[in-house]
Amino acid sequence: MQLTVSTWNINSVRLRIDQVGRFLKERRPDILCLQETKCPNDKLPLKDLQAFGYPFVVHMGQKGYNGVAILSRYPFSETSVMEMCGRQDARHITVTLSREAKAAAGLTIHNFYVPAGGDIPDPDLNEKFRHKLDFMAEMRSWGSRAKPTAGPAILVGDLNVAPLEHDVWSHKQLLDVVSHTPVETEALEELRQEAEWIDAMRVLRPEPEKIYSWWSYRSPDWAAADKGRRLDHIWLSKGMKDTLRSIDVTRDTRGWERPSDHAPVTVVLEL
């Protein structure tokens, strides 16, 4: 069977519920992971999401900020959340697919929203940057301790780091910009390698191809300027490498009316 998994920082699921529906209709993933839902659990437009063809929905949300959700055509046997950095701030949720998912049974999907980190890339001057580094350190120790890649697993999300030189429009100009500083890119690469996660995008589309999933709202002509960053990622456990068939960024959504500043990333696996 083929399994299609998408990840999208939606920047308010209520404001853009119609865009979620349009994307699901056009791309038809089996599973969609959302970040920045920006709503409490009881305000999630659950009926709409289910009506799009996704009866199984889990959400860890809160008022105003953050929030992660997973929509699925297949049921879950388990779901849980981690309180990263001792905070209940809705930045992680995970599911394991049940036996009804057939060849995908037992597959675990982790959905993360890593802190953006503020503007100043110095943990002594900027508490938000410190939080971001602490968060990645905790992801690394989790990878070492919990062995999340021991079985079939996918880690997706807005990791808020563009790790490689060609994950940004200008490597030199962004070396001092939060999301591409060496301390961040090294931390992300180390935590990825700690659990031997595979960066699915770069397996099929290696450097030096430029690949982005985010374009700032502040760029007036985002498409022409194309000053993007690859902040959204799909990682596979090492045992799943041979299942990888395709991966893409749905850049079109960024051109929709009142868009999210992130575009969805979608992987197709043959299980």
Added chain:
DNA sequence: ATGTCGTGATAGTCACGA
């Protein structure tokens, strides 16, 4: 290159986070 968004607390704008 300090620009553009979304939410929430408020009552027309402003703070905050991104």
